[in-house]
Amino acid sequence: MGAFLDKPKTDKKNEKGGSAAFKYATSSMQGWRVDMEDSHTAKIGLPQLPQWSFFAVFDGHAGSKIAEYSSQHLLDHVLSHKKFQNFVNNGEQYDEMTDEDVKEAIREGFLNLDVKMRELSTTRNDNDRSGSTAVCVFISPKKYYFVNCGDSRGFLCRDSNVHFSTEDHKPGNPLEKERILNAGGSVMIQRVNGSLAVSRALGDYEYKNVESKGPTEQLVSPDPEITVVERDDNNDQFIVLACDGIFDVSTNEELAEYIISRMELHDDLVKVCNSVVDTSLNKGSRDNMTMILLTFPAAPKPSQEAKTREEEMEKKLKAVVHEICSEVKDEPLDMSALMQNLAARNDIENLPPGGGVFAKRCVVDAVFKEYVGKTAPEGS
Incomplete structure (x- = not known):
């Protein structure tokens, strides 16, 4: 739910970087919320995998601890998986990991991180009730691995159209609702037990206490949805990762059109990101807002x-x-x-x-x- 300020905090935190393959920028703004609970990760060139990159947005709720810890440690949990380690150790023999190996490493990385954070909370005895969504993209030389857990969202714009978008995990979705009901929960006013607005998330341990169910069968699941998209270097223009503070007031298509129109004016990606955040506030968003924009050589140019x-x-x-x-x-x-x-x-x-x-x-x-x-x- 969250409490609101009398006046929004509009100061922004930005980051930017790039490589020969792409450029990126980020923008984060607290907005009307009493606290800033978003976090993000941007890594170009991964440890022992210089041709890979990783970007993620974490939208915290009921506190920022889970979002902050996830932004700092999720990547490590994925890369430490045996599938990635085997690939690194034998990397010169293979052009790409198999999709199934990458998916297994990502999925188990999420589940292991969720267990680790629960252990830390128990050890500290701090009764942390926070949780966080996560939307990520791993970029390999040939593919994008889009990862989503919750209702933050990512999409790829190709040929000036939204080519792919992640799907939000909401309690009212048929498969999500079925899992919640099977775990003894309910869906009221489109929320888990009438309270939580997302059906998958890291943390939120008060919704993960059904002893007869596994970690992915709980009322709230940390299981990510992973989609593989082949890269098209001639036509891929940009990728957006953002929390629901952005998508609450814009559809994928509206956001893509707006970004294209701003990129036709200038090539300052920080300025583009800040414009999206400001416009979202002006359109009525009441939430924290964080966005990552990655652009490729085929992105729109100023005219x-x-x-x-x-x-x-x-x-x-x-x-x-x-x-x-x-x-x-x-x-x-x-x-x-x-x-x-x-x-x-x-x-x-x-x-x-x-x-x-x-x-x-x-x-x-x-x-x-x-x-x-x-x-x-x-x-x-």
């Missing part, structure tokens, strides 16, 4: 045509906002009403796809200040 189109759109938007504000005589201006008015109009062409006027809140706000003498409170 003067796109920049000119954006400039003309902003000029038109400013004129419309001036017109609306100047017509308000006797009643005080209301930013929320103004944004809704603008969102309902159809005479402002070339607003960012997937973001609309909410992606241009700063432009609206600049004009709004001229009429009220100060910036409108966020979310007002």
Whole structure:
């Protein structure tokens, strides 16, 4: 559930890096939540596997301990598996690990990490009730291994379309609900026992105490769903990994379109990520927000045509906002009403796809200040 602040915290933490094969950037923002419970991992070139990379977003709930520990140790639990160790020891004999070997290592890495964190919590006697979703991608020279446990999400954009997306693990999903009921639980208001909104997660040990059931048969399962996607270096554009604070207010397609439109303006990936986070806040997200963007050589490039189109759109938007504000005589201006008015109009062409006027809140706000003498409170 979570508690909320009177005003969102909009400071962002960023990270960026890259290699010859791809570039990446991250953005994290606390938003309206009282605490920041997200964490993430970004590793280019894995220990003893320099051609592999790993990226992950962890969305914590009821605390940040599980998310933080997972971000620091999940990769180690996967790489220490005998399948990866055998591959490393005999690596010169093979181009790629088999998909089944990689899946086995990832799956057991998740399960072993979950056991380890439970042991640590018991040893500390801290009664930690936190849990965390996880969405990850392992990148090998030829494949992507998408991994999902919970309702954070990852997708691949190829040829300007969402080519693949992970599926959220929600209690109302038929297979998830069947497992929950078989473990003696219930699904009410789309939540496990009427409380937890995800059906798979690391941690959440109060939902993993059915003695007659195995670790993947509990009310909440740490079992990840793993999908293998062949790389297409000529057409793969970017991968997004993000928590539900992003996807609560945007579909996969909307987010992909918005990212493409921003990349056509500039090649600053941090700026693109921050724009997604800000736009998500403006669209109504009340959650923590974390996003990782990985781009490949086929990603959209900046163009003067796109920049000119954006400039003309902003000029038109400013004129419309001036017109609306100047017509308000006797009643005080209301930013929320103004944004809704603008969102309902159809005479402002070339607003960012997937973001609309909410992606241009700063432009609206600049004009709004001229009429009220100060910036409108966020979310007002």
